[in-house]
Amino acid sequence: MIKENSGIRKSDVINRRMFIISAAKIVVFTGIVARLFSLQINENKKYLTLSDKNRIREWKLPPTRGNIVDYFGNIIAGNLKVYQLHIIPEQVENFNYLLLRLKTLLNLSDKKIQKIIKLKNKLKPWDSIIVSENLSWSQFLKINNYLYDLVGVKPVMIISRNYPFSEMYTHILGYVSQPNEEEVLENEIVKERFVPGMKIGKLGLEKTLEKQLIGTNAIQRYEVNAYGKRINQLEYQKGLQGNKIRLTVDTEVQKLSAQLLLNKAGSISVMDIYTGDIIAMYSSPSYDPNLFLFGISQDEWQLIRNNPLKPLINKTLSGLYSPGSTIKPIVALSALENNIINTNFKVKCTGKTELYGQTFHCWKEKGHGFVSLKNAMKQSCDTYFYEVARLLGVDRLNVTAKKFGLGEKVLGEYFDSEKKGLFPNTNWKKNNLGRGWVLGETLITGIGQGYTQTTPLQLCLMTAQIANGGYKIKPKIIVNDDPLSLEDAKISMTLQSLQTPNIRLFNDPKNIKIVQEAMFSSTNEQFGTSYKSRIDDPKYQFAGKTGTAQVKRISKRERELDLKLEQIPYKDRDHALYVAYGPYKNPRYALSIIVEHGGSGSKAAAPMAKELFKLIIDRDELRDKQSNFENINI
């Protein structure tokens, strides 16, 4: 019985203690439920985000660059579908065999094979290796034929930049290529949108307009597993193509410029004298920007780099030349404006002039006799301009030259490489060379030699501003949102000149007229330096001024020898220049031509103007019709 009793007592203890435990259990379970509640209900959003962050990964794709079109809507920098060849190592059955097959199919170098093997060891098995960035059509066909045998190989289509006019626009557009680390870091927008394989503008407008052209990345959202492998695509967000940019240039004129300068070093620029639109801007020789898209080969690069005609230099903007006689209209204008001379003022040219024991030669050994301004301009008499410059002084000449844009960048905001050039005055020499100005230097400045350095585009702008009656214009290469028609441009120019007086570059409009007439005679009257290149049809008739810039001092002996162009070493030959505007009756366009080491301006440069004006003026009507951008479908 005792045992029974103790048994009952024992079970009481057990039951009582069990009750205590059970109460504790309920408390603990409640605690766990509370924890579940806090994680799953209260903090659900936070953990849902974290879980999505875990599983969703975004892949940015290279953005598609905006097209660049010429004035007529022709694409001059577009995009092309390009086939690349990728290997996905994970899917490859026999890597060595595959490499061997690809090597023979695509003619891959041993170096490339080594590179692929290295990449394969570095990357995750599901990351693709790019074997070829740009398969040619025949390669693509070959690969497609053998695709059954090439397990793990995938042709991939990508969008790549394309320049359909190849070297035609290189100096304007520049080109795109793979950026280096610095380039990615220094440009905010590139940094933000950078993805491997993306190309950025390296030069020219492609570089300066990067922000507008670049476009936004397309985004692929993938679900990935814990090891980063893509499981499936969740979303594809299309990127926006970069902005379309319309240039003021006319491909036909550009083409003709390239044709005229074929195998020559030089530059042609054509400008609308009212709107400042640059119609053509070609620097010769040029090179094919398409070569840079997928990395230029060493051989091709050396070929471009070592070309003695220097294709890498944009001569229109960065080439500095003595203006030679093309400066004479400015010298004449400056003298007229300062009342140094009038139309009756005459100088006797004997072929040379002496100053402090130094002889200054006119290009015509026999001399021009008594010459007025008109005749001096027509025949480009140096003696006349020596005398005018002497009377005018370099400082007053400098003021006029500056007004017309010499010594200042023309398109500086768009082209990093553009040079300012130089138009000297006495202060400049003192400050920069530490010596006083010498009168003899004034004389040679008066015929565009000496310190003066100009870019071809500056000369074009200078001519345009003489042609439009002496009004300052802002040259541009990109069409604004609202391009002006000719009439509107003229009206706005006159209106602006009333509001802002410094747009007027003259004191007396008569003086501009005198200079214009002098230039007219130079081209259209007998004995004019470019008389042979004239066009009599008033529709095309133009006025211009030749220039022949010495690249070295002509020695006495050389002067006596009077060598023919072919007899002088290329490097020592004069640069040939020509500036002109037309049609003379109702001017619209100005141009400047320079042929490096081309000899005399009248022989080498002026004939090109004839060809150009024919084309430009023929296309004038078309251009006016195209002024409204909306009519263009690209």
Added chain:
Amino acid sequence: MFQRDSLNSELSFLQKIKEIDYTLLICIILLSIISLLVMYSTDGGEILYHTKSHFSKLVVFFPLMLFIAFFNIRYWHTFAYLFYFLVILLLLYVSFFGLKASGSQRWMDLYLFVLQPSELMKIAVILCLAKYYHRIKTENVNTLTSIMLVLTIIIIPIIFVISQPDLGTSVLIALSGLIILWLGGVKVKYFVYSFITFLISLPFIISFLKPYQKLRILTFLDPDRDPLGAGYQIIQSKIAIGSGGLDGKGFLKGTQSYLDFLPEKHTDFIFTLFSEEFGFIGSVGLLILYTIIIFRIIRIGAISRSNFSKLFCFGFAFSIFIYIVVNLSMVLGLLPIVGSPLPIMSYGGSSMLATMIGFGIVLSAKINHRQTIA
């Protein structure tokens, strides 16, 4: 005397069937089905290795449970000490010839499946102590010799298990043993004293922990300390559970597990997957199912006439409760990571075997609840 004899007499097979606790049985079946579905989900929605293996284990161990249920609980009383010694022998065997995996040696290869004797010890220690307290006189419970003996019974297997090393299981064995001490009537003050002693010696104990165990504790205190290393499991587990929300991401749609962000999703972190896919509602539902099972077992203990049955049922109910609490606290980031499976749900034969044996004994206790054991 007659009445007692009649109570102790064997029941017929039909009577036994009538006496089965069907509520408990249905809950166990339900839990088994849920565990199979979850295992199917861990296999990525296909019937692969884990699902097949889990299924085959259920097919073997569920009948084993029923088989045990039809055995009179008296036999378990009779063989309790023997069972304990047998498992001790297995532990001894494992510590010399056991299979090694990921730095610990706790398994033996039985060709059909790999047995982890320490899991069986969870049951054996309850059985052994239940028998001890069933037999001991109440006045002797708090004698020094009794307490020392009981502590020895608990400590011997723990030494084996800790040296494997397996901190989680040894803690669970200790807790299973201690609860019987508590139920057996050991004075409350002893528990209080030893708890205080434990707290004081805690820094000392920590200095004895293996580096990886220390790391787990540090990681528990601050999982963001090393988010890709030691803290990874806790962080990913919390993300999975938290992102489940109210009603979960849906069956087979748990991204955390499906995309391999969850480590050990078949075993210790099975609840995380369940919770991610079925959300708060599902998790509470599962918890309710477990609660029903636990209270059903406690009820069986309460109606049992023999103290052995009582002690075993209460002890087993408590240990199931402890397994659940430790496992859930771990995956919810409330406790450091100690390897401890979720009963029936987790993949793993030994744990399921032990749990099924336990259920079997409990069912047997129900069938024979009117019996007393001498």
